Amino acid sequence: MFKTLVCTIALCLSAGAFAQIYDLPIVFIDTKGRCLSTNVRNKIPATIKVLDGKTNNVADSSKAKQYDIGIKVRGSLSRTFPKHNYSIEFHDSTGKDINVSLLGLPPSDDWILLGPYVDKSMVRNSFGHWLFRQTGRYSPRTKHFDLYINGAYRGVYVLAERIKRGKYRVDVNKLKETDTEGENLTGGYIWTFDLAKRDKETSDETEFEFSTSGGANVTLHYPITKKLANEQKEYLKNYLNDLEALFKDGKNGNEYENYVDVASTVDFMLLQELAQNTKGYYSNLFMHKSKDKTDEQGHKTAGKITLGPPGNFYIAFNNDRNEADSNWTIEQTYKAFNNPDGGIGLRLAEWPLKIWKDSIFQIEVSKRWAELRSGVWHTKVMDAYLDSLKTYLKNAADRNFKRWPNLGKASGQNDEDPEPMKACGATQLPVMNPAIMIESKADTWDGEFEYVRKTTKERIAWMDKQFGFTEPASPVVFEPIIHEPDWRAEMGDTSKVSIEANNFSRLSPTNYFAINGKHLEIHTDIGGTFAIVDLNGAVLYKTRIKAGLTTLKIPSKARNKHWIATLNGKMMNR
Numbered sequence: 001m002f003k004t005l006v007c008t009i010a011l012c013l014s015a016g017a018f019a020q021i022y023d024l025p026i027v028f029i030d031t032k033g034r035c036l037s038t039n040v041r042n043k044i045p046a047t048i049k050v051l052d053g054k055t056n057n058v059a060d061s062s063k064a065k066q067y068d069i070g071i072k073v074r075g076s077l078s079r080t081f082p083k084h085n086y087s088i089e090f091h092d093s094t095g096k097d098i099n100v101s102l103l104g105l106p107p108s109d110d111w112i113l114l115g116p117y118v119d120k121s122m123v124r125n126s127f128g129h130w131l132f133r134q135t136g137r138y139s140p141r142t143k144h145f146d147l148y149i150n151g152a153y154r155g156v157y158v159l160a161e162r163i164k165r166g167k168y169r170v171d172v173n174k175l176k177e178t179d180t181e182g183e184n185l186t187g188g189y190i191w192t193f194d195l196a197k198r199d200k201e202t203s204d205e206t207e208f209e210f211s212t213s214g215g216a217n218v219t220l221h222y223p224i225t226k227k228l229a230n231e232q233k234e235y236l237k238n239y240l241n242d243l244e245a246l247f248k249d250g251k252n253g254n255e256y257e258n259y260v261d262v263a264s265t266v267d268f269m270l271l272q273e274l275a276q277n278t279k280g281y282y283s284n285l286f287m288h289k290s291k292d293k294t295d296e297q298g299h300k301t302a303g304k305i306t307l308g309p310p311g312n313f314y315i316a317f318n319n320d321r322n323e324a325d326s327n328w329t330i331e332q333t334y335k336a337f338n339n340p341d342g343g344i345g346l347r348l349a350e351w352p353l354k355i356w357k358d359s360i361f362q363i364e365v366s367k368r369w370a371e372l373r374s375g376v377w378h379t380k381v382m383d384a385y386l387d388s389l390k391t392y393l394k395n396a397a398d399r400n401f402k403r404w405p406n407l408g409k410a411s412g413q414n415d416e417d418p419e420p421m422k423a424c425g426a427t428q429l430p431v432m433n434p435a436i437m438i439e440s441k442a443d444t445w446d447g448e449f450e451y452v453r454k455t456t457k458e459r460i461a462w463m464d465k466q467f468g469f470t471e472p473a474s475p476v477v478f479e480p481i482i483h484e485p486d487w488r489a490e491m492g493d494t495s496k497v498s499i500e501a502n503n504f505s506r507l508s509p510t511n512y513f514a515i516n517g518k519h520l521e522i523h524t525d526i527g528g529t530f531a532i533v534d535l536n537g538a539v540l541y542k543t544r545i546k547a548g549l550t551t552l553k554i555p556s557k558a559r560n561k562h563w564i565a566t567l568n569g570k571m572m573n574r
Helices: 015-019 058-063 124-134 182-186 230-245 262-275 329-337 351-357 359-374 379-403 445-467
Strands: 026-030 044-051 066-074 085-091 110-114 142-149 152-161 189-194 217-222 286-289 305-307 512-516 519-524 528-534 539-545 548-553 563-567
Touching: 026 058, 044 058, 124 142, 124 152, 124 262, 124 379, 142 379, 152 379, 182 230, 189 230, 217 230, 262 305, 262 329, 262 351, 262 359, 262 445, 329 351, 351 359, 359 445, 379 445, 519 563
Parallel strands: 026 142
Antiparallel strands: 026 044, 044 066, 066 085, 085 110, 110 152, 142 152, 189 217, 189 286, 286 305, 512 519, 519 548, 528 539, 528 563
């Protein structure tokens, strides 16, 4: 007679681990004896518990609220690393998807658990997404935590929001299957350009829906295939083809700004260049489009292509190279993929590169670089953020690299897990020969972390030189209008935080300005002190404004000058 042993947290942890106190949140996942490996193609049922106090003890796991989830290994290249990334989806007792807030982040049914393995600094994804949020735009929020699966310690992980439509994520219009004509048909859509057809069984994304006339593969993330009307597919395809046509047959792309939101494109490309993120121009090139709108006065606003949010950064910030590169990443990437003389043999959409090379676009890029570098991307602001991460993760890094001893050595595909999961058969993955490996940057975590800081500053210095910019001694502004509230403070309890927060009112503010001839149109849902400051911090104009729309004439002191708009001391975006 045989007995089935199900590994619970209390039974499987060693006595030392059971008594250990952690300075990060702890997430416990229990698959109830089911195999969780790259062999598993679909999400398997499991449970999750989260401890999120100032300090956390494994022995307190029974006090955490338990949820039902589905979980599987995610990623394409990254799934071949021994420390896996996971996708999880929350369910109620009937199997219906439910939204849950984790670690103080806005609620969702879908989450990503990133396992930094070849990124030995463990901060590249958090740093990259923070930089994009500093521009005032949405980028997935992240939180570090310690992960246990079936009672076994899996190391330090990063909780990340999955890119999807929603009020607190990519806030495009909801698109119903019946929206097949007029303005209702024009948005919202979220998609990526992919190099090759994805395998639905191994990817979280759908296979690509269509190819543009220029050969770019479009993978839709919203709406999903089963809710996509043929009219909607054809609308987006024609829209992209019309954009591509502006650059074909010797045309110079005249009026591309009628199709593409220039300001978001500038911010997105500047981030990819700063991070030297080659994947940001192909497999992580997310875009979205809202609906066209006509207001009560009959004024029409086109819903244009908005680049972003960015995807992952695990090989960015010089992780795939040994030093900062003195080339534009977008040009090097397109040379590799679209080279007619023997490149990689896969094609990227041509228009992002051609927009980048447009002389008028380059003027906007240079101006925006000066704005960001004078404030929210100032090296002192970056240093403060990186210092906070380093302090927070110091002890956690020690735990992680005892579990994953890969410091000081090349790491990547075909590496063995020193403590493999039980109850799983042999992993059936294609073995690449030679395997893709990422060289070590240092023998210590501190060295790996400081490598990110050092080479980022080297890249910034090179870009400053290209744009003829000199950084001011101190930042003019430290952050944009807040997109990530301090949930602990808002809930009035700094010692004990519920997993399920419910105050999300400040997460998607409408705070931006537009220049219309000689006038400023300021849109805000909070109001306060509006100011125009130059790049050295001198106040050129200041006034009080109310929530809503405020229109004012650009002050004479600000005309023909480079300035930053602020509201209550924080940067407003265009």
